Amino acid sequence: MSANDPGFKAALEEAKAGASEGGIPIGACLVDKDGKILGRGHNMRIQKSSAILHGETSALENAGRLPASAYAGSTMYTTLSPCDMCTGACILYKVSRVVIGENKTFVGGEEHLQRKGIEVLNVESKECEELMARFIREHPEDWDEDIGGGK
Amino acid sequence: MSANDPGFKAALEEAKAGASEGGIPIGACLVDKDGKILGRGHNMRIQKSSAILHGETSALENAGRLPASAYAGSTMYTTLSPCDMCTGACILYKVSRVVIGENKTFVGGEEHLQRKGIEVLNVESKECEELMARFIREHPEDWDEDIGGGK
Numbered sequence: 074m075s076a077n078d079p080g081f082k083a084a085l086e087e088a089k090a091g092a093s094e095g096g097i098p099i100g101a102c103l104v105d106k107d108g109k110i111l112g113r114g115h116n117m118r119i120q121k122s123s124a125i126l127h128g129e130t131s132a133l134e135n136a137g138r139l140p141a142s143a144y145a146g147s148t149m150y151t152t153l154s155p156c157d158m159c160t161g162a163c164i165l166y167k168v169s170r171v172v173i174g175e176n177k178t179f180v181g182g183e184e185h186l187q188r189k190g191i192e193v194l195n196v197e198s199k200e201c202e203e204l205m206a207r208f209i210r211e212h213p214e215d216w217d218e219d220i221g222g223g224k
Numbered sequence: 225m226s227a228n229d230p231g232f233k234a235a236l237e238e239a240k241a242g243a244s245e246g247g248i249p250i251g252a253c254l255v256d257k258d259g260k261i262l263g264r265g266h267n268m269r270i271q272k273s274s275a276i277l278h279g280e281t282s283a284l285e286n287a288g289r290l291p292a293s294a295y296a297g298s299t300m301y302t303t304l305s306p307c308d309m310c311t312g313a314c315i316l317y318k319v320s321r322v323v324i325g326e327n328k329t330f331v332g333g334e335e336h337l338q339r340k341g342i343e344v345l346n347v348e349s350k351e352c353e354e355l356m357a358r359f360i361r362e363h364p365e366d367w368d369e370d371i372g373g374g375k
């Protein structure tokens with residue numbers, strides 16, 4: 074899985090958009106089995122004072138209402154390993170594959186996804202890591218809030 | 225756990241509010257360790273064309289941004305056994321207890337919650353069951369969509 078993948082590039086664009094808005098720089102993009110983007114978005118904790126609009130949940134929300142079949146064979150691209158809530162959302166909608174930008178910053182529900190038969194790939198993107206390293210350096214309390222205090 | 229519990233009554237009020245708006249009649253209420261309501265809400269799939277505003281996630285969103293400590297010892301009351309996404313959200317924010325109205329309509333992540341050390345109680349409310357039975361009879365496809373096609 075390369076960083077040139079369109080779905081990953083869209084997720085990274087969303088993360089950068091979040092950073093430019095002063096938000097937590099995590100982005101995501103949901104792509105269907107034919108490669109069409111269903112929805113994309115980024116963490117809105119700071120921009121909208123939201124406790125549930127993470128990158129992944131924003132992408133699902135922006136995809137709008139879809140029949141269950143629309144998610145079949147889909148891929149959720151996300152610049153950071155998905156938290157328990159976003160992991161659950163991918164399982165709920167039976168996303169087939171989750172491509173993460175990195176999991177150095179935070180290790181989410183990767184094992185839980187795999188136990189549910191969802192493929193997990195890691196781009197190991199330095200760029201994604203640096204986006205988060207900078208944010209956490211500058212806003213440690215916002216990050217701690219976003220992951221419910223962490224493990 | 226009785227149906228007279230204030231947190232449960234608030235969740236049921238929210239479910240009825242959802243029903244009166246023509247929505248999926250599932251409501252939730254997040255109560256802190258001291259019994260104060262942090263947030264309450266109901267499923268907004270139909271009202272807002274939302275793929276992520278379930279009862280539980282609406283209650284979390286309506287509670288607004290809170291430090292991780294605010295959720296310690298909290299209880300999520302929800303009129304229906306929580307789906308994978310809402311189960312993950314309760315785990316992310318380290319909710320201590322989940323009180324469900326019923327799980328005849330749908331069995332969600334109760335075991336996963338318990339594996340994570342979260343207490344799960346079931347009110348076994350006929351009223352909650354009937355709210356859902358009526359909705360599913362009238363709108364089976366909306367319900368199927370809300371649970372990503374089900375198990």
Ligand SMILES: [Ca+2]
Nearest residue numbers: 099116127128
């Ligand atoms: Ca996030």
Ligand SMILES: [Ca+2]
Nearest residue numbers: 250267278279
């Ligand atoms: Ca719901």
Ligand SMILES: [Zn+2]
Nearest residue numbers: 127156158159
């Ligand atoms: Zn998340």
Ligand SMILES: [Zn+2]
Nearest residue numbers: 278307309310
């Ligand atoms: Zn749910």
